[in-house]
Amino acid sequence: MSRYNEVAMWINHEIWRKALRWNRSIMRAILTLFMMVLVMGCHTLPLLGRGGQPPRETSSEQTAQAAASESEAGSAAPPKTQSAPAAAGKVILLISFSWSNDPAEDIQKSFTYASRQAFPPFTMDVVRRGSALETAVACDSLMQQNDVRLVIYAGDEGAAAGVALLSAKHRVPVLKLTSDARSFAELSPYLCEFLPSAKRQAEVLGDYAVRDLRLAQMMNLYPLDARGAALAEGFRQGVEKAGGAVEVAKTYPPEAPNIRVELAAVFSDENRLKQGKTPLKAALTPQERAEAFGDAKGGEVLFSDEEGDSLSEIPLQGEGFFLALSPDKVEPYSTQLSLLPKGVVLLGNSSWINRDVLARQQMITEGMYISSPLLPQPAERDDLLSGYEGEKGSQANEWELLGLDAGDFVGRLMAVPKGRQELIKAIPQVPQFSGRAIIVDFGGGRENRMVRLLHLTNGELAPVR
Secondary structure, eight states: OOHHHHHHHHHHHHHHHHGGGSOHHHHHHHHHHHHHHHHHTTSOOOOOOGGGSOOOEEOHHHHHHHHHHHHHTTOOSOOOOOOOOOEEEEEEEEEEOOSTTOSHHHHHHHHHHHHHHSSSOEEEEEEEESSHHHHHHHHHHHTTOTTEEEEEEEEOHHHHHHHHHHHHHHTOOEEEOSOOSSOSGGGOTTEEESSOOHHHHHHHHHHHHHHTTOOOEEEEEEESSHHHHHHHHHHHHHHHHTTOEEEEEEEEOTTOSOOHHHHHHHHTOHHHHHTTOOOOOBSSOHHHHHHHHSSTTOSOOOBOOOTTOOGGGSOOOOEEEEEOOOGGGHHHHHTTOOOOOTTEEEEEOGGGOOHHHHHHTHHHHTTOEEEESSOSSOSSOOHHHHHHHHHHTSOOOHHHHHHHHHHHHHHHHTSSOOOHHHHHHHGGGOOOEEOSSOEEOOTTSSBOOOOEEEEEETTEEEEOO
16 A cells, blocks of 8 residues: 555544544644545655655755855854754654745745754754645654654644644654644644644734723624634634623625625624714715615725814724734735724734735724734844844845744754653743744643734834733
């Protein structure tokens, strides 16, 4: 039987054995992986990486040779002043993205650089795959190697499901770098989330809005998909635990060309208007829209302030409006927002971190709060960041900041040789780690609890937590 079919049969068994314990979002990711297994598992094709090329596997020895060549060529990286034997055991950096212009190269370069600066340096191999199935097959093989102590995973949600299941099967610790809608830690007692999930990010934002911003009543508009549901659930939990309430929660089709009708519906909710709160001003009434377009909910609903209105005359609302968007919808949907009623604070998920959009829509976005798993720019500079940027010749982007912080974290974790069982016990107990863009605190669990909160003030995103 081919290796593909063996892995396919095993994943199928695990899906149905654990299905009753998984939430719908994770089940979708697992079933997506299994469908790929069914399609590809029938063919014993050679394992190819992105673009049909053989996947790259880089050993720590090759990395060291490359670093030496760069140094001889005049690299700006600071010379090593200490040397020590590599920490016992091997770390695997497993990267799997299936989309174009992915951040795989940025993560690999920055993580590799950080691993070279660790003291003592840790032995590392890099494995890159381009699909969920190829990732699962490679992971299954790697985890059977006795010298593999830890797998660092960065990649798509679908491939992450297979990695999580295999870590439980082989009892190999996995540190997952990329954030998804929900934590995958519940799939495996051997997987830890380096970044908080989207659900956790929304939960912290909701809590902050009530406790710190003193906004007791909330509105939420989110896409009708798995990620939107996770964001809405987390936001509601955070708000309610802090003593507030989500009064209005509505959805929109994730691929809708516009959400003007849904925006109007949120602010015109019957319960909200009964409390004397202000709706958004619309160019057309529902009756006029029905006459013009044949449907009261159809057509372009353009918002504008009525002549003579003054923001100072609008009563203070004391509300938060959480508008959850995907990265590709921030630009088209943000242009459909009007000036919010006075006292309504705009809240957003990490997709809103788009400097161009925030600058162009500053009248609307100024003063908004955004939750994110990491900062888009470093909180402070240090030798590790300066050395990397000197070697690269330009500033590090957010993916490179992730790679540097992850490599730094793993270097400290591996400084004292540990076996697999020791590592999985040690990761949740690591004291709070403050990197350049990420703060890590597992709090004894297996998902990082530390969410970064940003405030847009004077056109600049400033961290408030």
